[in-house]
Amino acid sequence: MTHQSQPSTTLSPPAPMTSMQRVLTALGQREPDRVPLFLFPVMQGARELGCSIQDYFARPEQVAEGQWRLRAKFGHDCLYNFHYAAIEIEAWGGTTLFRTDGPPNAGSPIVQDPEDIRRLSVPRIEDSPSLQRVLAATRLMAEQACGEVPIIGVVMSPFSLPVMQLGFEHYLILMHERRDLFERLMQLNERFCVDWANAQVEAGANAICYFDPVSSVTIVSRELFLATGREVARRTIAQLKAPAAMHFASGRILPRVPDLFDTGAAVIGVSSHEDLGALKRAAQGRLSLLGNLNGIEMRHWTPEQAESAVKTAIQAAGRGGGFILADNHGEIPWQVPDAVLMAIAHAVKRWGCYPLADDNTD
């Protein structure tokens, strides 16, 4: 995505922006016609098409159709090619456990003995049927979007992928006690991540969501982050052929925001556990914010609660652009009713039009 110039002011009401224009304007730290909404329904496409989650992800044309139908339904500002996190592990020889009521999960870790890392090699994107399905779905989305709707591609960061490759516990031990093997794994993962991200860009993705929960304040100390996750992010994001959002999948990041300025990320995905206004101030206009509606609580929101949450978020972070409203995890839980997502979409249209209403206006 490239930034465009601000829309000119005319006496007659300007035409609504396309989603692409809206998002690019917001990312340029300016106010578009309204706050962009990145609703991230993923599995919900299966419900739209009346098939199981496992069957849904088996056919790229279904995923593309599902994304298109969901956008038509809720009117959000992106298409999202994310299938499930474990799909990358399939490329490394791992397995995925599907379930009927939630996201597929990674099976048993592929690295059982840390010494196996010495023998690992980087999977080729073209050799993975699973990743090829994602690319095919991306191409179909790009054909439909015609450049008017941003397509968001997804990678697991090289620093966070080992949670699935080794299991969380073994990864923490590796990180602290086997730095030689850790560095070797980062080299492999960085190569894979760059290849995978750029294949998605080539297929039509306009931006890459770089999921990196391990880099959050929740998981590693600042000292460790500066020595590991940040360096990995800097090296990796520099090689991506599209803008990147660092997403911490609900992990906290507020005290570490200044440390992210030179990672190359344009956007950060932020948690509902942190104050959006404080995050906006910390970002200093150098990073845009993506977030931070609580997807877990969303399950039992009333339409009024949804509207209130949207209004609060927009009041905290909407002014001056640099803000995209989204959930805080990067995926809407299967259990969230459509009525709540509809209420969110309506609330954005009511409270998110620029110039924003005064905070005290109901």
Added chain:
Amino acid sequence: MSSSSDALLQALLALNRVQAQELLAQARAEYSPLEVIEILIRPALEELGQLWEGGDCALSQIYMSGRICEELLEELFGEALSDDLPETDGPPRLGIAVLEDYHLLGKQIVRTVLRAAGYRVHDYGRQDVDTLLEQVRADGIEVLLISTLMLPAALRVRTLIERLREVAPGVRVVVGGAPYRFDDQLWREVGADAVGLSAGDILPILERLGVKP
């Protein structure tokens, strides 16, 4: 929190195993093993949990700290910390499991805190509802700790508890894990007796439930 416990906390936050070892050795010269746990280790681990909840320390520090404590206790007390369940007429039997997930870290951290605090707990690892139910009943578990990562698994705890109430109504269930941190009513929704939002919470929870090491 005593100054010696605070010193241990600082050593653990810095992952300074040598300093932690010295502090435990000093305490051991003065106190019994159980007193060392009660006076030194337990307050430090509880405080670590509080710090994490407030965003002031990282999960990796909690995990590695617990690991250090566990190793040092084994060294100092000259025996491996036992996972054997207590006798039937001893303290209530504790079980811990992860429901339907391969991410075992949260469970491991809680287990480490429990062992470092002198509890014996039976670790069932990763389980589905049917198998766990059968094992809890067969082992006579009285307090079951369940860790979940994903929302569907957190919701599945409701099924586990409903079926547990039918076959072993006396078992008390404590839940923990990310979904419960993002929805403060979820633990009630699934019918649990208590929720732990950080690993350190488990010690006061067990105290409230009248479970001592």
